[in-house]
Amino acid sequence: MKGPVTLPVRILWNAFFWTYERATWQYDVMVVAILAFVWLTPPDWLNDPMASGDGPLGYLADLLR
Amino acid sequence: MTFTGFIGTVCMFPLRAIIAACVALQIHPNILTFVGVLINVLAACALGNGRFITAGVIMIVANIFDFIDGKVARELNAETKFGGFWDSVIDRFSDIALFIGLIYLYSTLRRTDYVMVTALAMMFAIMTSYTRARAESLIAKCKVGFMERPERIVLFMIGAFTNRMAAVMWVIGVLSVFTVADRIIYTYRELRDTQPEAVA
Numbered sequence: 620m621k622g623p624v625t626l627p628v629r630i631l632w633n634a635f636f637w638t639y640e641r642a643t644w645q646y647d648v649m650v651v652a653i654l655a656f657v658w659l660t661p662p663d664w665l666n667d668p669m670a671s672g673d674g675p676l677g678y679l680a681d682l683l684r
Numbered sequence: 685m686t687f688t689g690f691i692g693t694v695c696m697f698p699l700r701a702i703i704a705a706c707v708a709l710q711i712h713p714n715i716l717t718f719v720g721v722l723i724n725v726l727a728a729c730a731l732g733n734g735r736f737i738t739a740g741v742i743m744i745v746a747n748i749f750d751f752i753d754g755k756v757a758r759e760l761n762a763e764t765k766f767g768g769f770w771d772s773v774i775d776r777f778s779d780i781a782l783f784i785g786l787i788y789l790y791s792t793l794r795r796t797d798y799v800m801v802t803a804l805a806m807m808f809a810i811m812t813s814y815t816r817a818r819a820e821s822l823i824a825k826c827k828v829g830f831m832e833r834p835e836r837i838v839l840f841m842i843g844a845f846t847n848r849m850a851a852v853m854w855v856i857g858v859l860s861v862f863t864v865a866d867r868i869i870y871t872y873r874e875l876r877d878t879q880p881e882a883v884a
Binding site (some may be wrong): 620628635636638641642643646647649650651653654656657658660662665666667668669670 | 685686687688692734735736745790791793795797798829830834839842843846847848849850851852854855859861863865866869
């Protein structure tokens with residue numbers, strides 16, 4: 620990515636337009652982000668046909684209400 | 685060593701033993717590839733029946749075959765161009781079978797929304813492979829984008845074992861879109877830089 624860009628934009632660009640190899644720290648960060656989304660997002664938020672409940676994120680959201 | 689590198693190293697221990705056994709038995713790698721797709725069809729049936737844990741276990745077995753075929757070919761000095769072609773084609777069947785299993789499940793549950801999410805994820809997963817294959821007929825290498833087959837398969841297993849298949853379909857779908865876009869952009873840039881003249 621060329622030209623002056625802010626750090627968040629560069630991070631997002633590099634995340635979506637991926638050029639890193641497996642077993643790099645960038646790959647690890649992406650894997651952790653994906654696992655966090657899969658395991659922490661409440662199935663109810665996604666209208667999951669096979670799972671239900673609020674999950675850890677829903678529990679946290681309830682606590683903050 | 686990175687976290688994912690460590691997991692890869694740990695998983696390689698039992699796989700090395702299986703590879704050695706296949707080499708000792710002189711099993712042809714193309715047969716391993718074909719057995720892999722047959723087992724993946726069983727996994728797809730389990731997914732279609734909503735038996736996610738069973739499907740996950742079957743997927744592990746199927747993907748052992750998928751993973752070791754190339755390595756057995758190298759050990760046996762049986763690497764051929766047809767073997768590479770056969771592996772790629774059979775892998776697409778395996779991919780599609782798993783998605784069809786899920787589409788069947790969601791359609792029996794009358795969940796058109798997830799039928800569509802899964803169908804779109806399948807479309808972009810297939811396009812991920814196609815864009816690379818087509819690009820590499822024009823440029824030397826097009827190995828960019830995150831969501832390749834190993835990532836998809838591991839995500840399928842995670843979704844099956846933890847009953848989070850809906851979230852997994854979203855991840856595969858969205859990241860496959862970006863992978864396809866990534867490959868198109870990369871190929872465009874490579875061709876623009878190396879072949880400025882118009883190509884019909």
